[in-house]
Amino acid sequence: MIELVNITKIYGQKPHTVKALERITLQLKPNEMTAIMGPSGSGKTTLLNIIGCLDSPTSGEYFLDGKNTSRLDLKAKAQLRNEVFGFVFQAFNLLADKTVLENVMLPFRYSRRPRREWKQRAMTALSQMGIADLAQRYPDQLSGGQQQRVAIARALANDPKVILADEPTGNLDSTTSKEIIDVLKALAEKQGKVVVVVTHDGMVASQAHRLLQMMDGRIIDDSQIDSDSVVFSHPSV
C-alpha cells in the first residue's frame, strides 16, 4: 500500500544542512497500526509528513498503491492528500467558531463531493466516533477526549485509506489516551485502514501492532508487538 524506498530528507542549504531522514525504507500495510517512537529531533514528524505528502523527500522514491508520488505536481499532490490521508494532531486543531458538524464537514470544501452528501457523511463519521449527539456544540464546550474524537471524525470524513496521527494523546490523561488509541486501532482492525501514530507514550505505543524506533533520522528498530507471548511470574514462596 505505502512503500518508501531510500527516502532522505535534508533541510537547509549547504554548508548549513540538517539531515532529518536518512535512507528510510519502509512498507505500511492496511489493517495495521504502526507506532513511531524516538527522541525529539529523531525524524518522527518529518517521516509522518512525508508519508502524508505534506513534505517532499530530498531523494528516494515514494510509492502509493504502486504509483510513484515523486513525479506528481503540487496540485495532484494536494488532491492525493485530501483523498487518501486523514490527519490527527496533538492540539486537535478544531476551528473554535465552527460547530462540531461544521468542523467535520470542512475537508469536503476541498473535495469533489456534492454538497448534498456533506451533512450525512459528516454525521456518519461522528456516529462512528460515538459523538453524534455533540454535532451542534462548539469545541470549547467539549472535553479533550471529545475534541480528539471530533478531530478523528474529521480525518475520517473523506473516507481516507490512511490515518496519520502526530502525538494524538499528548494533551490527554491516561484513561482518555487509552480510549483514543483504541478508537484508532479499531480503524485499522475493523476498517482496514493504514494507521500511523507518532507518540512519546509507552502505553500508547504498546497498543500498536508494530513499532518503529527512530534515532538520528534512521529507523533503528522495527518490530511486531505480540502480547500473547508474555509470561508473568510470581515470587517464590
Add this chain to the structure above:
Amino acid sequence: MAVKHLFLALLSQKELHGYELKNGFENLAGGRWPLNFGQVYQTLSRLERDGLIESYEVAQTDKPDKKVYRLTKAGREHLSEWLKAEDNWNLFFDELALKMLAFELIDPKEALEILRSYRSLTLRVIKSLTQMRAQKPENTTPALLLERNIYRAEADLKWVTNMIERWQKHD
C-alpha cells in the same frame, strides 16, 4: 513470606479453614499465583508453631473433622508490624539486573541485543497489562496492582530506550 502475611490478613477478617485460605489467597492474587496444599499446610503449621494463629477441630458428619484457624493477639500485632514496616529496596529484583552484572564480561553487541529484546518485552508487557487492566473493575485492588505494574514497565521502557540510544552512540 508473602503467603504467611496474607494468610494473617485473611484471618484478621474471620476464622477460616485451610481450603478457604488457599482460595482466599488465590483470589487476592487474581488467579496468577496458585498454591499447592503442601505449601498451605506447611505455612499454617509454622504460623501455629510461632503462636501467630491457633486452631480447633469442628466435628462433621459424613466427612472428617475440619480444622479451623483463627488469629491470635500476637498474630494481629505481627500483621500490623508487617504492614507498617518500611520495605527494603531489592537492587537485584529481576533477571535483567543479574544479566547487567554480566555485561562487562560479554561482547557489547550481545549486551545491546539483550537490551533490545528487553525493550520488546516491556512493550509487550505494557500491552498485555493494559488489556488485563481494562477488564478489572475501576479502583479495585487487582486494577491498582496492574496499574502499578504498567507504570513500572513504562519507566523501564524509558530507561532501556535511553540505554540503547547511549549504547549505539558508543559504537
